[in-house]
Amino acid sequence: MANWYAIRARGTGAEVAIYDEIGAYGVSAKGFLTELGALPEGTPVDLRLNSPGGSVFDAVAIHNALKRHEGTVTVWIDGIAASAASYIAMAGDEIVMPENAFLMIHDPAGLVMGTAEDMRAMAEALDKVKGSLVSGYAAKSGRTPDDVSALMAAETWFDASDAVAQGFADRLIEPVRIAARFDIGRFRNAPPDLVEAIEAEPEPNAECDGREIEADEDTDAAAEGDPVEGAKDEPAATSDDPRPSAVTLPPSGAPPDPDAIRAEAIGHARAVVDLCRLAGQPQMAGRFLEEDASLDAVRAALLAAKAEAEPEIAPHHPQPGRSSAARPWGEIVARTFKLKG
Template sequence: MKNWYSICALNEGAEISIYDEIGAYGVSAKAFLADLGKLPDKAPLTLRLNSPGGSVFDAVAIYNALQRHAGNVTVSIDGIAASAASYIAMAGDEIIMPENAFLMIHDPSGMVMGTAADMRAMAEALDKIGGSLLRGYAAKSGKAEKDIAQLMAKETWLDAAEALEMGFADTMSEPVKMAASFDVSRFRNTPPEIVEAVKAKDEPVAVKPEPEARLEPDTSSGDETDPEPDPAVIRAEAMTYAKTVVDLCRLAGQPQMAAGFLNSEASLEDIRQALIDARAADDPDISSTHPQPGPAPQAKPWGDVIACTFKRKG
């Protein structure tokens, strides 16, 4: 099952990556929060972001969870943190942006079908959500809420230098290669250079050929041999691999699978994919046999429209 986030255990703490649309592929913040809850309360976390946004409700839940986390949270905006993703970034104790990264904030948006009362209810909901987001941006930046409101209303894109100057970031690092698989042209004020950078990510990069190696005369005596591997180094590498495998299985709620992975000496990438597949298989579809919360089929669908819309427009 494809996912929009990953959580990898480190020797100390964990690294969380959100590299896609938040709330996509039917995976909600509920799964993210369950995985986050398995980490030690004081574990230091590194959150890496490269996302166009997504579900604003999921983003608020993730922001609140990271704010409650007792350990230090370092956020690295590896490419773009737009819309709902920029709000999650505000939960960081330190926010790092490469020189060519971007952050975007705007008012939440949505769609509704129905009566005038339905329209007014939607407008009230958007105002409340916008107010919550505004307070989070203001708390991190130190700027007045009225100033944040103006930035959100006009959909503001900030590069690293601008974000640093305005208090939305703490540190600017060296530029990185843009890597994104999402469409940022759907936003109304996306700078053209960002659209072009995302489009160009799949273009082949010209690689300068290495000069041909020159053969030198063999002046060795023929008695030299490769050094013997250091047993201590081999043991340390094996222990690190084993600990990582066990931690991954524990985080995925599949500790019983660790022994099989260790016996087969599977790669960490294969292990992560196997754990994702195992978890997907363990999640039963109960919708057909158990009533689910929400409006009845004959009810007005505007609540469902809001939920779906925010997954696309957050």
């Protein structure tokens, strides 16, 4: 099972790296909490964040565990701490941001399918989750809960200077090169500077596999054996799985670059997962990855699945699947026009 985090004991404490979507690839916070709890009591922790967010429930659990930790927790935002990742950052006794890093807070979101009662239950759950998040942001920043709630509703992005000025971070350091390539298209207010920085990043190479950060020496990120290199092993992303349909082959006669192959495979896997999530069919991602399906094939299959699940007219309460008594809307519309013509 792939990981989106890494925890490593060091001579002077422990270093924790969260360099991907929180709770991604089926790995919950349970393993994270187990490893964190195994650290000796009072161990200082350096938490390195570069994440677009993820599962809010996992983030709340991680935040609470870090707050309970007896040792000092220093958070280094190496690039982006957005959405749920920003809430984890609030657990730090000190939050350090390079001048070109970003932090984002917004309202929690969720998906639900069912009755009106199901919808109301989801809304109530989201309200409760937001209340918990507001408390954490307000406690760290010193701002009022009403101020924080308004900032979340507006999906507010802070650069490092703004984050420090408004209490969401404590200290600035020299800029770093943001090498992690996240899809921030899901966010409506992403700063143009951040979008340009991500789009302008060169393709990953042997020195930078798309996740590593060239950090200020104060962060000790360049220490030998930095765990960021192994912070996550996405599905089908190993160097011995070249994924010929998704990976660009080197020029004839040139030896294959394992790091480039791995990076492109990671990008392909992430794109497949994102497409499935947007289509509301996350369970289909595993099959597409096993079949080494191209993105065009994935889109076509998802559209076909959506068409198959077209709304129906039935005399009873709608149930999953197609009943023999139900007719799809498309058939009814076509028949109506045929009769009128």
